[in-house]
Amino acid sequence: MEQTLDNKQAELKTFIDGFRDKEHFESYLIAVLHKAQEIHGYLKKDVMDDIAREMNIPTSHIWGVATFYHYFNLKPIGKYKISICLGTACYVKGAERILNAVKKELGIEMGDTTPDELFTLQITRCLGACGLAPVAMINDKIHGELTAEKMVDILRKYRKAAMAEAAEKAKEQQ
Amino acid sequence: METIAEKKMINVTVNNKPYKVGGNQTIMQALDEVGFRIPRLCYHPKLSIEGACRVCIVEVEGMRNYVASCAFPILEGMKIRTDSNDVRRARRDIVELILDNHPEDCHVCERDGNCELQRLAYSMGIRKRHFVGEKKHYEKDLSSPSVIRDPNKCILCGRCVRMCAEIQKVSALRYAHRGFHTVVMPAYNMPFSESVCTACGQCISVCPTASFVEKGNCMELFDKLTNPDIIKIVQIAPSVRASIGEAFNLDPGRAMEGEMAATLRKLGFDYVFDTQFSADLTIMEEASEFLDRLQGKGKLPMITSCSSAWMKCMEQFYPDLIDNVSTCKSPMSMMGSLIKTHFAAKNNMDPKKIFTVAVMCCTAKKYEAQRPELQVDEMNPTDMVITTREIAWMIKCAGIDFLRIKPEKFDTPLGVSSGAGVIFGVTGGVMEAALRTAYELYTGETLMDIEMNDLRGFKGIKEGKVVMDGKEIRIAVAHGLGNANEVLEVVRKEPDRYHFVEIMGCPGGCIGGGGQPYANSNSEPLNEACLKKRAEALYGLDRTRTIRRSHENPDVQRIYKEFLGRPLSALSHKILHTHYKAKEPRGIISKETKVR
Amino acid sequence: MATPLETIKKKRAEAICRIISKGYLSTKRVYVGMATCEVAAGSKEVMEVFDNAIKNGLGDVYLSQKGCAGRCNLEPTVEVVEENKIPVKYGKINAERAREIIERHLKRGEVIEEWVIR
């Protein structure tokens, strides 16, 4: 079930309330931003405004923190988040080629989301799976020992799956 | 504060020569003490230590890396080198790196050569560039009526960020993003006008370059001045006369009252009035309002309302205190309101043809001028505000020999002022002026001891007591919005602690306003000695006035007789008073979060 | 009151009892690497194969996950430990190979030499 906006707000508020009795309440900002991103998919302005009010932190500070850490998305992200590992081991084994292949296949640049909101392309520094280098992570799944061709195949599979899912949904609704 | 004599003296060597310096301070402070002046950029004595620009590096024997002298403590036996070729070249390269990512438009820049970066670049000996590459490119933010933010000129020293958060506690500005892409900006990169910015302009004061400048109106004003169809009327704030000389390389502290009157007339204004007149009028209204409140008609403590930055701050940060704030308009707006009503009527002028200009020390006044709640008969009291810096530029641009001009008097009837009106420009001045009048109105006796030393000086928060007819009046004065926050927290918790509170948005009051001349090469922004001299100039004017109490100003008396009736009359309320309301976005003052 | 040292000894004894009660003393113990890197290489599927086999009646085998021993390029890894024998370390195990380990090694006691890490 999709959560309604009110539910989402309530969930975040409950999460924030969990820290209220802690010493240095404000220091839990990053944890709260993580949670907000988990709930909403990315950090939107009104959510950060809510956090500012709830935690009594200036919005400029929250914005400063949200933009400092690369883990936080400030724009909506796609259904599948592709993180190409550019750690040394992967780099040495040709991660750049994988990256270029993805860019070409999806027609987007680093940090962007495809117009169909299916894929978001990001890079990451070492997923700790160096033995499988080069690797990429799609949502939580790690794909290893990649080649450009293999990567493109994987993306096409995801796209196919998503389209099938959408078709299924459309059918149900009919 | 610890004085040098109280510090334990220690022995250090600087460039191989022995020195005795005070301990318990930074290397930079110690070097300052014995006559060195290490170049510096992100350092500001009133702000927290950032250690970011690395311009102030020195060599310390035994340490692998250079040491930022602003941040490192001086220690017994330290061997410091400020002059080796290596460290000099490193400093030079650091400044070049800053310069390499900075627009090269010095010859057309607002700072007019009075730029810390330019001075540094020259003194570091940067004559050639080695590392030129990509420069940052961002949009200018022109949204605010007061302040322009140009990230391209920003060198990320962070002084504005710390000023805004530490001294003003407004936190409109913060670093966002990181690395080469770091930008100082308001939350969400929103237009400045939609942020919590109070328009105080202190970011401009501390900015070493022209990353922050006021929204200029000079060209528009030149246009107006040459338009024969309108009546150009100007007023000038007290603190402008105390600082304008600095823009012409005079030492701080020269009061230039008559010179300003003459100059403004030369510039083409039809009438030259003095904000100090309306300051006297403000006192009449405000003192009366205070006495009313004291008698149970309204909330106490009463808080002053003349500082525009404070008023915007109040609406966003302290809407719960709206009823405590005096309903008086600022002297600038009172003047404008009078000009377009009484003065126009008396002289058979169409108020719509009058163009009112205020020369202010202040950028927030540009915002105030636009406030709809100040309008009289659907007219803005003030049509344009220009800062001290802008008028100085206009004088230069118009080719007026300011330094040799013959002083003239202000025009009547809105040009005569008492000493009380003069000291409005310095922290504590409004309170002092108000008490001079309130005392007499309340007790019927003239207050003889009118120089209130408790309320003078630059302590962040000043408290005092006055006994009027056996009643103890407790007062507080705060300058800078950070100090104000402390007093206001007290007001929130203990509403009975004070009867009367004066708040000025800028450090030092209007003399330290965000529109005042830039610090010159021998000083730094908001230098306390400089502020002191500006204050002295105003106190000096007060001392030489024969009339030093607002209610004794004959023109003020006349205007009540001819027009307003009495203070707080219905007409007064219509023309000279207003009401404020809460505004979005709401400001948040954090207890813990530091600037990072 | 017991000193912390006495407490810890008791706790250790209890812990060992609990481990034993979960079948630690079985003839064969199987350890499957389950760190991020191993999971990425497919060790979850391998774990499932062993788990299902035990659920479906494979007896006298103690199954446990373990952290990463550091043989990145040979992951997923599986160890088969038998009392009085040198532990056998298998590398590059997938579901299919896991099934074969069950058949040949766990059931028949045959070490599958070609997959052994040396």
Next chain:
Amino acid sequence: MKKDDKRQYALILCDGPACLRKKSKNLEEVIKQELDKRGMADRVRLTLSGCLGMCDKGPILIVNPGYVIYGGVTEHDIPAIVEQHLINGEPIARLEINEDHLFNRFFRVFGDVGFFGKQMRITLRNCGIIDPEKIDDYLSVRGYEALAKVLTDISPEDVVKEIKKSGLRGRGGAGYPTGIKWELTRKSEGSPKYVICNADEGDPGAFMDRSAIEGDPHTVIEGMIIGGYATGADKGFVYIRAEYPLAIKRLEKALGEAKTHGFLGKNIMGSDFSFDIEIKLGAGAFVCGEETALIHSIEGSRGMPRPRPPFPSVSGLFGKPTLINNVETWANIPVIILDGADWFSSIGTETSKGTKVFAVAGKVKNTGLVEVPMGTTLREIIYDIAGGIADDKKFKAVQTGGPSGGCLPEEYLDTKIDYESLSKAGSIMGSGGMIVIDEDSCMVNISKFFLEFTENESCGKCTPCREGTKRMLEILTRITDGKGEEGDIEKLERLGNMIKKASLCGLGQSAPNPVLSTIKNFREEYEEHIKEKKCRASACIALLSYTITDKCIGCMACRRACPVNAISGEPKVKHVVDKTRCVKCGLCFNICKFDAIDRR
């Protein structure tokens, strides 16, 4: 046991320097001869191991299964061992020594595998041995005994003394003596005090901390509790990358179980010492590995470092005295307490004690996580443990210390690993990344890769790092793009040296290292790029040139594929590349079926 028992044995012979000195070298030969003589050779595998940490009892020989440790073994003992133990299955009591160090458990399982032979597992002693999600497994390997021991009869002062005596140094990079850090925090006035575990492992290609936490989270927790006890802190934080979900999950589970068992919380194990640990997540900023930046991040701010002093031990988290160590450092603590500082300090070199974990990656046969005693040479790690260079390529350089470290060429392979010798060689220990580079990699390109990383991770606070790394990257990019200019190398050196000495924090101070060390050791490659526009590793695409060789049969495939029509030629006639038009896209190279395109 019967003679026909065909059971297999693994012998582990200690090859550490102390045992070698006691002339155990020829033991290897003697054992082999004896085994051959008795027809046992096919049933016994003999592995040489690095120092096993029992030097005073050496030479050491271990027999597996059973993990029987023999000490003081001479060649005269060998026939008896083979006869009595290996053939008759009866261990020889007179040679047996009763020394069971914590790390030995690993060797019981893995001791016979060549990859682990030269390793010594102290911090990773339980990784790959126990179920990290079961506290029972940890308890069974003497878990929390070190904590119990200090709570029972070691005063906080003496714990600090013990850590000082052990010679342990920070494993996060700089190698600051851990004991002194503990002592400073202990002596600092201020309350409360905090203990932090830095698990913000961000070096590209390093995953030691992840592995340690995923494999044995309790060790880190136990180390932190002991640190809290020793310094007088009552609260600990683990600052860990959000990119490590499994490590976070295991850590959370371990913390929960430790609480249930009373190792965390009020009055730990009945003592009057109380301590708690919370997890704080990073959010993707490498600079947060720097301790002041990390503190700011825990405080909920941008992770920007601040100048030191004051050091965290005096004024750290929330302005209070704070002890920060990294994961690996913490994992050493229980071992030092249980096996003793004397034993610990007997391992390693004069200045660097104990072991160090490296994540060995790049062009070696066996990539993986390696823990070796300090003093092991780079050559031993790369060739003996990691199996040498993959695909029979030629070794070119080894990069240690990640983006803060340097690249060392072949002549440094015999450098013994410790803090001082690595930094003398022009690199650093760092947190333990070790990337082996072969002839296919371009050193200019590699240093560009690292600088790209630091430039991207610069927090932007101080000028040298923010602006300087950007300019260095621009110069490197133009060199690899074939637009390098005379004087670029000197500019890189000038900027690099300035950034090193003038930056605010360790990230900036070490950012130029990869560039400076490659300029020092591989200057000719830079010069080739600039002067001859040539990349000897064929890695810099813009510098490649394409020619068609005589193998061309004129099939037209490349001619059709070329997007800029730079290839001309008639059918069945050798084609030609017009180099002035070629954009070096490589399509022709990929499409040619006859290997007729020469790219170099």
